Amino acid sequence: MPSLKKLAYDPVKDFTPLAEKRDLAERLRAELVVVRGSRHGTPFDSVEVTNASLLALLTDQPLPPAARWVTDTPTRAQALSLAGSIAEEHAVSPLLLD
Numbered sequence: 001m002p003s004l005k006k007l008a009y010d011p012v013k014d015f016t017p018l019a020e021k022r023d024l025a026e027r028l029r030a031e032l033v034v035v036r037g038s039r040h041g042t043p044f045d046s047v048e049v050t051n052a053s054l055l056a057l058l059t060d061q062p063l064p065p066a067a068r069w070v071t072d073t074p075t076r077a078q079a080l081s082l083a084g085s086i087a088e089e090h091a092v093s094p095l096l097l098d
Contacts, residue, residue: 005059006030011038025097031063037071
């Protein structure tokens with residue numbers, strides 16, 4: 001019976017300590033990709049490394065080099081001033097005024 005391939009992600013800015021994720025990956029015999037700059041939603045803020053890692057896993061290739069395990073550079077995000085409440089910021093957001 002072929003063994004299952006397993007891949008685990010650890011967003012550096014997640015709530016769970018890295019040691020716990022390393023322990024879980026070891027117990028599962030999974031590859032662990034530690035994504036620098038990522039928060040809790042790694043597949044959403046780090047699409048490039050997520051896709052490259054999954055493609056490598058599914059095609060029996062090595063994982064991308066650790067230097068590439070970083071959060072994507074935002075292309076459409078803009079900084080909010082947060083001068084008022086979050087509701088006020090949403091009300092004046094140019095993304096919502098279209």
